[in-house]
Amino acid sequence: MPWIHLDDIAGLYIKAIDDASWSGTYNGTAPEPVTQREFSKEFSEKPTAASPDPTEAPARERGDVAHQSRHRLASRRPAGNHHSHVIHDSAWLLTTDFRCYRESRSNDNTWRFVLIVVTGATGALNGATVDHLLDRVPVEEVAVAVRDVNKARRFADRRVEVRYGDYADAASLPTAFHGADQVLLVSSNDPGADAVALHRTAIDAAVTAGVGRILYTSHQGAAPRSPFRPAVVHAATEQLLAESGVAWTSLRNGFYAHSLAWLAGPWRETDVITVPADGPVSWTARDDAAEAAAIILATHGGYDGPVTLTADAAPTFADLARIASDLIGRSIGLAVVDPDRWVADQIADGQPEPIARFALGMYQAAEQGFFAGTDPLLRDLLGREPQSAREVLAHRPAAR
Numbered sequence: 254m255p256w257i258h259l260d261d262i263a264g265l266y267i268k269a270i271d272d273a274s275w276s277g278t279y280n281g282t283a284p285e286p287v288t289q290r291e292f293s294k295e296f297s298e299k300p301t302a303a304s305p306d307p308t309e310a311p312a313r314e315r316g317d318v319a320h321q322s323r324h325r326l327a328s329r330r331p332a333g334n335h336h337s338h339v340i341h342d343s344a345w346l347l348t349t350d351f352r353c354y355r356e357s358r359s360n361d362n363t364w365r366f367v368l369i370v371v372t373g374a375t376g377a378l379n380g381a382t383v384d385h386l387l388d389r390v391p392v393e394e395v396a397v398a399v400r401d402v403n404k405a406r407r408f409a410d411r412r413v414e415v416r417y418g419d420y421a422d423a424a425s426l427p428t429a430f431h432g433a434d435q436v437l438l439v440s441s442n443d444p445g446a447d448a449v450a451l452h453r454t455a456i457d458a459a460v461t462a463g464v465g466r467i468l469y470t471s472h473q474g475a476a477p478r479s480p481f482r483p484a485v486v487h488a489a490t491e492q493l494l495a496e497s498g499v500a501w502t503s504l505r506n507g508f509y510a511h512s513l514a515w516l517a518g519p520w521r522e523t524d525v526i527t528v529p530a531d532g533p534v535s536w537t538a539r540d541d542a543a544e545a546a547a548i549i550l551a552t553h554g555g556y557d558g559p560v561t562l563t564a565d566a567a568p569t570f571a572d573l574a575r576i577a578s579d580l581i582g583r584s585i586g587l588a589v590v591d592p593d594r595w596v597a598d599q600i601a602d603g604q605p606e607p608i609a610r611f612a613l614g615m616y617q618a619a620e621q622g623f624f625a626g627t628d629p630l631l632r633d634l635l636g637r638e639p640q641s642a643r644e645v646l647a648h649r650p651a652a653r
Contacts, residue, residue, distance in 0.1 A: 255282040368432050369550050370396045370464075372418060372455070373439030375404040378470060381540050382437065383408060385547035398429035398436075420451035426458030433459070435550060437468040440487065444611070448483075452490040460499050466554055467494060470546070471503040473535060473563055474623035481618035482611060491559065502556050504546055507537030507563035507631075508615075508624050510645040516615065517573060517646075525586040526574050529595035532619035533567035535627045538640035545634045561628040564639045569619075576643050592617070 262281055269275050369386065373379040374397035386395055392411060398418030399405045405415045418429025420441060430436055436459045441448040452469075459467050475487035487503075494501040513536060520526045545562050549555065568576070570587055577585040590598075592613055599609035618624060631639050 255286040257281055257283055367394050367434050367553065368396060369394055369435045369437070370398050370416070370430055370433040371437045371439075371550075372398045372420075372429075373470075374408060375399045375401065376439060376442075378539055378543055379437065379439045379546075381543035382546045382550075383413070385544045386550055387411065387413070389547060389551040396433070398426075420455045421446070423454050423458065426455060427462055430459050430462040430464055433462065434465045435468060435553070436464045436466075437470070437546065437550060439470050440472075440483070440490070444607075448486045449489045449493075452486075453493055456490075456493050456497050460497050464499060466500040466502065467497065468502045468504060468546070468550065469494060471505045471559070473505045473507045473537075473561055473626065474618055475503070475505060475559075476623060479614075479618050479623050480621065481614040481623065484618060484623065495558075500554065500557065502549065503559045504542070504549070505559050505561045506539075506542040507535040507561075507627075509539045509542070510536035510564070510640065510642060511539055513573075513642065513645055516612070517570070517577075520574075520577055520585055521581070524583065525588050526570055526577070527588045527590060527595070527598075528570050528616055529590060529592040529613055530616040530620035531570045531587070531589050532616075532622060533569050533625040534619050535563035535567040535624055536642040536645060537562065537564045537631070538645070541631060541635060541639045545631050548634045560630065561626065562631045562634075563627045564641060565627055565629070565632060566641065567625050567627055568642050573642060573646065577646055580643070580647050 265279070265281050269279070369390070371379050371383050371386070374383045383395065383397060392413055396414035396416055397405055397408050398416045400417075400419045402415050402417050405413075409415045416429045418425050420426070438452065438455050438459070441451045443451075456467060469490060471487040471491060472484055474481060474484045475491060476484050477488045479485055479488075487505075491503050494503060516528075517526050518528075541564075542562050549560065570589075574585045574587040596606070596609045596613055599612070600606050
């Protein structure tokens with residue numbers, strides 16, 4: 254029998270009322286029926302009010318037996334993407350598409366969608382996060398808040414709600430964050446701005462909007478005394494989050510591996526990696542970090558506080574020189590030069606001095622061990638090995 258939960262029927266009606274594009278006849282049935290024997294077996298294995306299971310209290314409080322068996326029955330869910338009017342596997346009873354109506358009541362006691370708002374989605378990191386998120390949750394549960402809505406057309410084309418939101422325009426943020434259960438704040442990358450002040454504005458707006466959880470793209474080396482300037486900003490922002498009174502998650506991503514393209518210098522041409530200091534760095538692929546962020550968002554609050562997301566190894570530049578030698582079949586050396594000389598050489602090559610000194614802070618932080626740690630969580634979340642520094646060197650040029 255193609256069982257369907259009463260609340261799914263209610264969700265179907267609500268969707269039909271809200272969506273003017275619906276027209277014609279829709280069948281409110283599950284695509285894969287189950288037998289009474291299968292249904293009874295699942296039901297009998299779940300605790301009842303007479304035999305409560307404290308590990309499943311949230312589901313029990315909702316009176317939702319099917320929710321309790323969701324994870325065990327996930328493998329039975331039909332493959333592929335389904336339009337939001339299609340009811341899923343009968344054994345679920347509660348569908349992914351209409352889960353939002355059941356799991357999130359608004360203050361006026363009406364059902365609404367669980368909503369995740371992702372800022373900075375026109376950038377590489379959070380743009381990739383949204384792409385991965387859409388593989389995991391219905392499009393109705395995702396909105397993006399961006400400074401230039403015209404640059405977010407690719408998301409609008411996928412029916413993602415696009416909102417205007419700019420940390421520097423505080424008045425834009427209440428609307429950008431309205432109705433959000435989770436907001437993912439991207440860290441500011443404006444070198445001329447007071448990033449901590451911008452982050453404070455965004456956090457305050459999220460608190461005022463009643464957001465349930467704030468997530469933030471931080472960095473593995475977040476520390477108030479790091480010589481790497483963004484690490485100081487991240488540490489200060491995490492302190493603001495801790496003081497906000499709202500549940501928060503800080504995604505401490507490892508140092509993005511694509512930056513090796515310039516931090517390792519033109520080693521293919523010079524046969525040497527020249528740096529002002531050496532130390533271990535857990536070079537982490539940006540797309541791996543983005544996918545992990547999407548997975549964490551899709552748990553709807555499964556991770557609290559600082560969460561470290563790094564590759565499995567933290568090679569030094571000396572290690573990278575050996576890896577590079579092996580990759581191209583000739584010897585690549587390492588030269589650790591005086592920091593002032595390195596900065597002068599960068600300026601002579603056309604690099605503005607502020608940018609050269611900004612980069613110097615990264616090497617010095619590595620030397621002091623700020624990027625040395627690794628954590629298996631990224632691998633566990635992805636269900637595979639994260640991309641390695643060796644793979645990055647093999648597939649990326651070493652100069653801009």
